[in-house]
Amino acid sequence: DYGSSMAYSYFYGYLNIVLPSVGDEKKGLYENIKVYESQNGVEVPVKKLFILIPTSLHIPPNLEEASYYWMESAKKLESVVKHRAGVVHRTYHNSVYKIHPRGQRGNDSKVYVITEGATPLLTFYEVLEHSDKDSSSYKEYKKEIAGSFYRTLRHIIRSKPECRDLCELIYYEDYDSDGKKVNIAEILLEKIEEQI
Amino acid sequence: DYGSSMAYSYFYGYLNIVLPSVGDEKKGLYENIKVYESQNGVEVPVKKLFILIPTSLHIPPNLEEASYYWMESAKKLESVVKHRAGVVHRTYHNSVYKIHPRGQRGNDSKVYVITEGATPLLTFYEVLEHSDKDSSSYKEYKKEIAGSFYRTLRHIIRSKPECRDLCELIYYEDYDSDGKKVNIAEILLEKIEEQI
Numbered sequence: 001d002y003g004s005s006m007a008y009s010y011f012y013g014y015l016n017i018v019l020p021s022v023g024d025e026k027k028g029l030y031e032n033i034k035v036y037e038s039q040n041g042v043e044v045p046v047k048k049l050f051i052l053i054p055t056s057l058h059i060p061p062n063l064e065e066a067s068y069y070w071m072e073s074a075k076k077l078e079s080v081v082k083h084r085a086g087v088v089h090r091t092y093h094n095s096v097y098k099i100h101p102r103g104q105r106g107n108d109s110k111v112y113v114i115t116e117g118a119t120p121l122l123t124f125y126e127v128l129e130h131s132d133k134d135s136s137s138y139k140e141y142k143k144e145i146a147g148s149f150y151r152t153l154r155h156i157i158r159s160k161p162e163c164r165d166l167c168e169l170i171y172y173e174d175y176d177s178d179g180k181k182v183n184i185a186e187i188l189l190e191k192i193e194e195q196i
Numbered sequence: 197d198y199g200s201s202m203a204y205s206y207f208y209g210y211l212n213i214v215l216p217s218v219g220d221e222k223k224g225l226y227e228n229i230k231v232y233e234s235q236n237g238v239e240v241p242v243k244k245l246f247i248l249i250p251t252s253l254h255i256p257p258n259l260e261e262a263s264y265y266w267m268e269s270a271k272k273l274e275s276v277v278k279h280r281a282g283v284v285h286r287t288y289h290n291s292v293y294k295i296h297p298r299g300q301r302g303n304d305s306k307v308y309v310i311t312e313g314a315t316p317l318l319t320f321y322e323v324l325e326h327s328d329k330d331s332s333s334y335k336e337y338k339k340e341i342a343g344s345f346y347r348t349l350r351h352i353i354r355s356k357p358e359c360r361d362l363c364e365l366i367y368y369e370d371y372d373s374d375g376k377k378v379n380i381a382e383i384l385l386e387k388i389e390e391q392i
């Protein structure tokens with residue numbers, strides 16, 4: 001099923017490349033974050049990649065837009081460079097965001113986090129958009145795909161000792177029970193709170 | 197089916213991002229190649245991306261290894277930078293290779309080509325390798341996946357006027373009828389000959 005096969009390709013084609021340290025010159029995520037903290041004089045309280053999995057499958061290009069602008073993109077982590085399938089020096093990098101709690105800027109309480117959306121879901125969303133079918137009939141289907149992607153990815157990650165403490169999956173509904181669009185910055189702050 | 201869904205995701209998540217020019221500052225592949233030619237004083241006779249689709253699904257990290265070293269990686273094309281699903285400034289680039297016909301270096305006959313393997317197939321190959329099944333029982337299955345990926349991708353590209361003249365799919369068996377590993381440089385040279 002699509003959700004499940006996307007989870008395998010996301011793990012082997014990406015997470016397995018950016019997360020683990022493998023005992024050679026390539027830094028894993030944890031070490032990459034430590035270097036970032038010291039080079040930029042900041043603190044990243046939870047040294048993991050938070051992966052956003054919305055039931056709508058839609059993730060905006062910049063997460064600022066999904067956070068009522070509580071989030072602001074910061075300088076990125078160092079890229080991982082690796083030859084892959086004939087693309088020489090292919091680069092992979094994770095984004096760093098600052099969260100301004102309650103949207104308040106100009107104070108010292110900003111929280112740094114390494115986070116991004118699960119890109120295969122956005123790509124699949126675009127594939128559905130381009131198929132000539134009525135995209136509202138896909139609402140339930142999209143939620144099933146998101147769910148199966150989430151469960152499969154969670155299963156894969158739990159079975160990989162070198163990756164499981166380096167990422168956190170956030171599976172969420174885009175709209176709350178009052179029909180208001182959720183603020184992913186609030187969700188991330190809660191997750192971070194739980195872990196510090 | 198897997199081959200077909202991989203082709204849709206490869207098109208919408210990658211080819212549709214790197215190939216077309218869209219009338220804004222982002223250069224499409226054709227313009228990117230023209231800029232490369234003038235900046236490096238070289239000629240790229242066929243201004244397309246050649247995508248390699250082997251029935252084994254296995255593509256080495258650097259294509260030099262699949263060409264009896266007739267091919268040598270050259271400086272890459274300029275990257276396409278685009279925010280995507282929360283990864284800010286995600287980069288995509290195509291690799292340029294020089295082909296030394298008959299493996300002979302030190303003469304003027306090298307041929308420049310933009311080429312790479314179809315990455316989702318390699319990722320899928322790795323997924324199969326990690327599943328605890330006997331990977332030899334997958335040989336026929338892999339060929340079916342490669343075939344369905346090829347046919348679906350060919351169908352998608354033919355329906356996209358802004359992409360179809362910018363890439364060429366090369367679907368091939370890794371070993372010839374004598375059991376000798378094919379030389380992808382020879383295959384590429386033949387394809388280039390046909391078009392100039």
Ligand SMILES: Nc1nc(=O)c2ncn([C@@H]3O[C@@H]4COP(=O)(O)O[C@H]5[C@@H](O)[C@H](n6cnc7c(N)ncnc76)O[C@@H]5COP(=O)(O)O[C@@H]3[C@@H]4O)c2[nH]1
Pocket residue numbers: 009010013014087090091092093118119120121123202205206207208209210283286287288289312315316319
């Ligand atoms: N040759 C090549 N160069 C690229 O830059 C590239 N980017 C994507 N692709 C292929 O296109 C298709 C769609 O990509 P998507 O982003 O939805 O999924 C990607 C994406 O969710 C994640 N991923 C891979 N590279 C990155 C990256 N640099 N940043 C974030 N996520 C990434 O892992 C999935 C599988 O990647 P690949 O298995 O390398 O092949 C992809 C895929 O088949 C590429 N292929």
